[in-house]
Amino acid sequence: MAPSPLTHNSSLLIIGAGTWGCSTSLHLARRGYQHVTVLDPYPVPSPIAAGNDVNKIMEHKELKSKTPDARSLASAICSRAALKGWKTDPVFQPYFHETGFIVSGHTPALIQNIKEDEIDTTDADFIQLETAEEFRKTMPPGILTGDFPSWKGWLSTDGAGWIHARKAMVSAYTEAQLLGVKFITGSPRGKVMTLVYENDDVIGAQTEDGIIHRADHVILAAGAASDRLFDFEKQLRPTAWTLCHIQMTPAEAQQYRNLPVLFNIEKGFFMEPDEDQHELKICDEHPGYCNFVSDPLHDGEMRSIPFAKQQIPIEAEARARDFLRDTMPHLAERPLAFARICWDADTPDRAFLIDRHPKYRSVLVAVGGSGNGAMQMPSIGGFICDALEGSLQSELKHVFRWRPETAVERDWHATQNRFGGPYKVMDFQTIHDDEWTRIEGGSA
Incomplete structure (x- = not known):
């Protein structure tokens, strides 16, 4: 069935008020769409949204090859547009900190992987770091005090640094509201229980309070929760990562301002303290955690189902402290002030999934951040609008298409070219109750 014609008077329903949902609502409003409604079970910023974070990495990598593969070209197009948005869009510009980015490894294989995939060694923008002293000199004295055993890396200062993801998301949400977007958040009013089907199409969504929100077009942008609302034919795997915070004094926070991001592709990364708290x-690096349980929505198949928790496995804390012992041993034994697991949704090839469904033509899916979604915030909504309007550029349309053929006999445990930890996808079901941190104030 053909969807209703798309006009500025069409009713548009966005499911999910996270990074991509807020960005999409803003871009729709800027394009003149008059009837945009966003549903989410939590107020903005949602406590389970991946983008509800004090900082995320922002890194734009230019293409190394003159004949890049399709996915690399699409990634470069998106990150270039995002960087422009972070630098020029007044809604987002205050929250980009172009402090630089260090990518590093500590084994020959990892270092070779960086040379092949992460950097252009012929680009003068990349400063090679060969010794512990060279790493230490990238930051003010007294910050990097570690020995950096066998570490080698590259520092880039152009188009790289970090973003205050939470403040940027709230800024997009606030501006979208000013432009007329209606947000219905919190349970039960904003909690979508099911999509509503009629005449072989989707005509809206029903929330927990029993209300059916009808719309001419539905944009599903609920991140890792999307798989619970729609059959993605195994194209989405909810995957979680682990983060933790160390409390600094106001004087230390001032000392640690404007630092480049330090990232070891196997051990983890850190970014400067946030200005408020x-x-x-610190994040430990690993291929991710899943929560494999029998899923009644998929005939009892073992699938990864997200859940919220403001604690992390003790093994993740140990990995974070191992990273600190290499880099900032003077902080390695400090108590944790905060921790949580952070969910995203992986596609089989880690490319975004932004397309109208081939059968339910009124549905546009906008999912599959695959660990790279937050930094796209200024521009991703524009690409989602393009897909809705049927004008997405060909280089992106092909890569971001609905593609269940890539998920046939999918290996749910695939590491997908991620490193660290035990070099395998871990399962929260194997973490016993006494194997989680016990940070005061965190949720169970």
Whole structure:
């Protein structure tokens, strides 16, 4: 069945008020769409949204090859547009900190992988770091005090740094509201229980309070929760990562300002303390955690189902402290002030999934951030609008298409070219109750 004609008077329903949902609502409003409604079970910023974070990495990599593969070209197009947005869009510009980015490894295989996939060694913008002293000199004295055993890396200062993801998301949400977007959030009013089908198409969504929200077009942008609302034919795997914070003093927070992001592709990364709570964020690096349980929505098949938790496995805390012992041993034993698991949705090839469904033509899916969604915030909504309007550029349309053929006999445990930890996807079901952190104030 053909969808209703798309006009500025069409009713548009966005499911999900996270990074992509807020960005899409803003771009729709800027294009003149008059009837945009957004549903989410939590107020903005949602406590389970991947973008509800004090900082995320922003890195734009130019293409190394003159004949790049389709996915690399699409990634470069998106990150270039995102960087422009972070630098020029007044809604987002205050939240981009172009402090630089260090990518590094500590084994020959990892270092070779960086040379092949991460950087252009002929680009003068990349400064090679060969010794511990060279790493230490990238930041003010007294910050990087570690020995960096066997580490080698590259520093880039152009188009790279970090974003305050939470503030940027709230900024997009606030501006979208000013432009007329209607947000219905919180349970039960904003919690979508099911899509509503009629005449072989989707005509809206029903929330927990029993209300059916009808719309001419539905944009499903609920991140890792999307798989619970729609059959993606195994194209989405909810995958979680782990982050933790260390409390710094106001004086330390001032000392640690404007630092480049330090990222080891196997051990983890850190970014400067946030300006409000003075907490320094550290993430351990690994292929991800899933929560494999029998899923009644998929005939009892073992699938990864997200859940919220403001604690992390003790093994993740140990990996974060191992990263600190290499880089900032003076912080390695400090207590954690905050921790949580952070969910995203992986596609089989880690490319975004932004397309109208081939059968339910009124549905546009906008999912599959695959660990790279937050930094796209200024521009991703524009690409989603393009897909809705049927004008998405060909280089993106092919890569972001509905593609269940890539998920046939999908290996749910595939590491998808991620490193660190035990070099395998881990399962929260194997983490016992006493194997989680016990940070005061965190949720169970």
